[in-house]
Amino acid sequence: MLLVIGDPALSSWSLRPYLILAHSGLAFDTHLVRLDQHDTRANNLKFSPTGKVPVLVDPELGSVWDSLAIAEALAERCPAxxxxxxxxxxxxxxxxxxxxxxxxxxxxxxxxxxxxxxxxxxxxxxxxxxxxxxxxxxxxxxxxxxxxxxxxxxxxxxxxxxxxxxxxxxxxxxxxxxxxxxxxxxxxxxxxxxPALLAWTSGAAGNAAAGSAVFG
Ligand SMILES: N[C@@H](CCC(=O)N[C@@H](CS)C(=O)NCC(=O)O)C(=O)O
The missing domain is CATH 1.20.1050.10 (Glutathione S-transferase Yfyf (Class Pi); Chain A, domain 2)
Known part of the structure; x- marks a missing residue:
């Protein structure tokens, strides 16, 4: 699973599914799209029709966009x-x-x-x-x-x-x-x-390997 996120310091909508994934115990990677750049929307559109992050890219489900939809998709796998x-x-x-x-x-x-x-x-x-x-x-x-x-x-x-x-x-x-x-x-x-919030705060989420390295 890949979670596409915005800048950790700014993107509160990305932080939410990151924490959910971190607490779920599921293995995941992250991919950072910088916000407020000339090509932000174009880069986001590669993953989501809304042009916004977060987006979960899942081998089974495809792209799931919007933090609440991602939360519910993950809860189907991890009811706890x-x-x-x-x-x-x-x-x-x-x-x-x-x-x-x-x-x-x-x-x-x-x-x-x-x-x-x-x-x-x-x-x-x-x-x-x-x-x-x-x-x-x-x-x-x-x-x-x-x-x-x-x-x-x-x-x-x-x-x-x-x-x-x-x-x-x-x-x-x-x-x-x-x-x-x-x-x-x-x-x-x-x-x-x-610890999951501290990992995000330290910028670990911007590293493509951070999700699986810290929590996988
Ligand atoms: N309702 C959406 C909000 C997503 C959203 O507003 N994302 C912002 C970053 S926090 C974004 O992608 N902005 C980029 C843009 O609008 O160009 C969710 O819950 O995921």
């Missing part, structure tokens, strides 16, 4: 990527879709810039509302989670979808600002210490 309990599974899917479709103000004002730290004098009401909503959904998930530090105890696709948020919270000074409750602060710390 979603919570085993039906109630938690439904909640995990709901908040994953909420992330995939929402939080426009947070994305706009607090972009993923993995290697940077930004000081904010103020945030818009819409951005604060997004932060409050994410804090609430993490606190709710963690309130009944058992058996691990992740949203639903065991690691799941929902953690991958919110992982870029933890990095945005670090980059933009939300962590430690008092805007997050203790369970959300603890979940962010767990995400930011995840």
């Amino acid at each position: 990527l979603w919570p085993s309990n039906a109630v938690d599974r439904a909640r995990a899917r709901a908040i994953t879709c909420e992330m995939h479709a929402g939080f426009a103000a947070l994305r706009r004002e607090h972009p993923m810039l993995l290697d940077q730290r930004v000081v904010h004098a103020e945030r818009s009401e819409a951005c604060l509302a997004d932060i409050q909503r994410i804090n609430r959904l993490v606190e709710d998930a963690r309130a009944s989670a058992q058996g691990g530090p992740w949203l639903f105890g065991a690691w799941s696709i929902a953690d991958a979808f919110y992982a870029p948020v933890a990095t945005r919270f670090r980059t933009h000074g939300v962590i430690g600002s008092g805007l997050l409750g203790p369970a959300t602060e603890a979940w962010c710390a767990a995400i930011l210490a995840d």
Whole structure:
């Protein structure tokens, strides 16, 4: 399997399936397409009709584009990527879709810039509302989670979808600002210490051999 990704420092949509693959135990390689270049779209179109990354290129399935479609394709092979309990599974899917479709103000004002730290004098009401909503959904998930530090105890696709948020919270000074409750602060710390995220952060994902070398 080949995961086609954008620049690790910028491409939050690529980070999600990378983490899912890393946690799945499946062997995979990565192929980097640089974003914001004159030939980015042409290079992406070699793999996906949308001209966007991430794309999973699979011997059986062909090209699968869009992070959520890739997540579901991988979950068919590794059902443990979603919570085993039906109630938690439904909640995990709901908040994953909420992330995939929402939080426009947070994305706009607090972009993923993995290697940077930004000081904010103020945030818009819409951005604060997004932060409050994410804090609430993490606190709710963690309130009944058992058996691990992740949203639903065991690691799941929902953690991958919110992982870029933890990095945005670090980059933009939300962590430690008092805007997050203790369970959300603890979940962010767990995400930011995840070896798969650290491998991505160190740029390992940009190396074509990194996926199989680190996790295969
Ligand atoms: N909904 C898509 C979003 C994909 C997306 O916006 N990818 C960006 C990089 S993070 C991209 O390929 N941009 C290149 C371009 O628009 O030229 C997903 O979930 O995969």
